[in-house]
Amino acid sequence: MQACPEQFNFAQFITETNASRADKAAYIDDQGTLTYGQLADQVARFADLLGQLGIRREERILLSLHDTNDWPVVFLGALHAGIVPVAINTMLPPQDYAYMLEHSRSRAVFISGPLLETIQEAMSEARHEVEHVIVARPEQALPAGTLALEALMSKAQPVPATPTLADEIAFWLYSSGSTGKPKGVVHTHANLWHTAELYGKPVLGVREDDIVFSAAKLFFAYGLGNALTFPLAVGATTVLMAERPTPAAVYKRLVDHKPTVFCGVPTLYAAMLAYADMPSKEQVAMRICASAGEALPKDIGDRFSQQFGCYILDGIGSTEMLHIFLSNRLDDLRYGTTGKAVPGYEVELRDDHGQPLPAGVIGDLYIKGPSAALMYWNNREKTRQTFLGDWVKSGDKYVCDEDGYYTYSGRSDDMIKVSGQYVSPIEVENVLIQHAAVLEAAVIGVTDHQGLTKTAAYVVLRSGQQASDALQVELQAFVKSQLTPVKYPRAIHFVDDLPKTATGKIQRFRLRQQSED
Numbered sequence: 001m002q003a004c005p006e007q008f009n010f011a012q013f014i015t016e017t018n019a020s021r022a023d024k025a026a027y028i029d030d031q032g033t034l035t036y037g038q039l040a041d042q043v044a045r046f047a048d049l050l051g052q053l054g055i056r057r058e059e060r061i062l063l064s065l066h067d068t069n070d071w072p073v074v075f076l077g078a079l080h081a082g083i084v085p086v087a088i089n090t091m092l093p094p095q096d097y098a099y100m101l102e103h104s105r106s107r108a109v110f111i112s113g114p115l116l117e118t119i120q121e122a123m124s125e126a127r128h129e130v131e132h133v134i135v136a137r138p139e140q141a142l143p144a145g146t147l148a149l150e151a152l153m154s155k156a157q158p159v160p161a162t163p164t165l166a167d168e169i170a171f172w173l174y175s176s177g178s179t180g181k182p183k184g185v186v187h188t189h190a191n192l193w194h195t196a197e198l199y200g201k202p203v204l205g206v207r208e209d210d211i212v213f214s215a216a217k218l219f220f221a222y223g224l225g226n227a228l229t230f231p232l233a234v235g236a237t238t239v240l241m242a243e244r245p246t247p248a249a250v251y252k253r254l255v256d257h258k259p260t261v262f263c264g265v266p267t268l269y270a271a272m273l274a275y276a277d278m279p280s281k282e283q284v285a286m287r288i289c290a291s292a293g294e295a296l297p298k299d300i301g302d303r304f305s306q307q308f309g310c311y312i313l314d315g316i317g318s319t320e321m322l323h324i325f326l327s328n329r330l331d332d333l334r335y336g337t338t339g340k341a342v343p344g345y346e347v348e349l350r351d352d353h354g355q356p357l358p359a360g361v362i363g364d365l366y367i368k369g370p371s372a373a374l375m376y377w378n379n380r381e382k383t384r385q386t387f388l389g390d391w392v393k394s395g396d397k398y399v400c401d402e403d404g405y406y407t408y409s410g411r412s413d414d415m416i417k418v419s420g421q422y423v424s425p426i427e428v429e430n431v432l433i434q435h436a437a438v439l440e441a442a443v444i445g446v447t448d449h450q451g452l453t454k455t456a457a458y459v460v461l462r463s464g465q466q467a468s469d470a471l472q473v474e475l476q477a478f479v480k481s482q483l484t485p486v487k488y489p490r491a492i493h494f495v496d497d498l499p500k501t502a503t504g505k506i507q508r509f510r511l512r513q514q515s516e517d
């Protein structure tokens, strides 16, 4: 593998790589096609637009867009200008946006029309003042103080790329922790290139003639690689979908656009297999699929392969490593395991004292590889705990068998991974205890009959309150009203008390043990 050049701008690299494909579709969304020629032109114009707004190199903009053709234009356009997009989850409540605005000190916000109200609420809460709010695909007349992306783009001219360094800060993503606020994970231009060279091309095997579709959204590191870095690095075509990835919505794209590469998460694969109106093998065209976010149960892999005649490559990555570093391969696949280290990465299992462990013993997973983030922005302590010289501590527990295959054994802390997203029990508990009927709450992850993780809450009611199905539904709705939907507890158990240490700390591990009995 050749080295990444010292002076390197990832957006410029993508434009140059695809210069001979001007008429080929780079992206297809529900509203139309964006060719490689149009992408290059719009990326260079968007960089000018940022300059006209007075935003300068190394400053940050917040990107909260649905997966449409605007997303790659805004992301790559910022990189082209040497400006840093902070790409965030579009499903967050206003408080989270307010935190991210303050923490990133973004000078401008680029937002999809349907998200405008949420961001306005966040801006009224945040202590940092955003100078520009630019709306993509507005749904109604824009309120005063906001601008339409399309109108600004029509006035912009293509400008040359800023000659950034490979190691220069390119973009941020947010990663949630078990306690405290989300962490701003800072990545370089070269990191994108490394993930394509090490995983996208050789392991997933994305090729120029592929049509790629990722149900995981572009604001996730997983989706960013699947639907931007890898297809653009080889000149493939990518299908984007703005709506939530329900089985119906996903199958519609699989049947209408016939993607050859599909990327999902285990919960989605399970829901797709349970869907009543599943298409036949002949109606779809996947040649390879990827799964990440949580361990893919063997049974789901087997049944999906049987139904559609293609394998799912299960792997694990992290926002900190930007993409997958441990994976199955088409020529070396063992369902139920996460496979082996992706060549170019090293992985190690260590005990509590940092000593390497032999096969068969569960340990903490550490990774070494060139796509590691630089740091967590303005968080020295967490940066020191995670980025340890050449090695990065993942926070996952794994076991390696005698043949070298790694199997997921849970989170090192109490974090729960649902549908590929971390859910902090503390965050959900803090919402539950705000309800008038709730005295105490503890939240754990439980494995359902398909081997997938779901959150379950154990709730102690205030005296005089009665446990009932109606109250369970009310509490679930209460959590949903304050947190992103993936976090609401799928089961609520009413209990008389919670297991605690002598100092009053909730012992979630005891609840986990009870739930397994």
Ligand code: 3SK
Pocket (backbone or CB within 6 Å): 220, 221, 222, 223, 292, 293, 294, 315, 316, 317, 318, 319, 322, 323, 324, 420
């Ligand atoms: O959750 C994962 O396994 C993952 C995969 C690729 C990139 C990022 C993440 C968190």
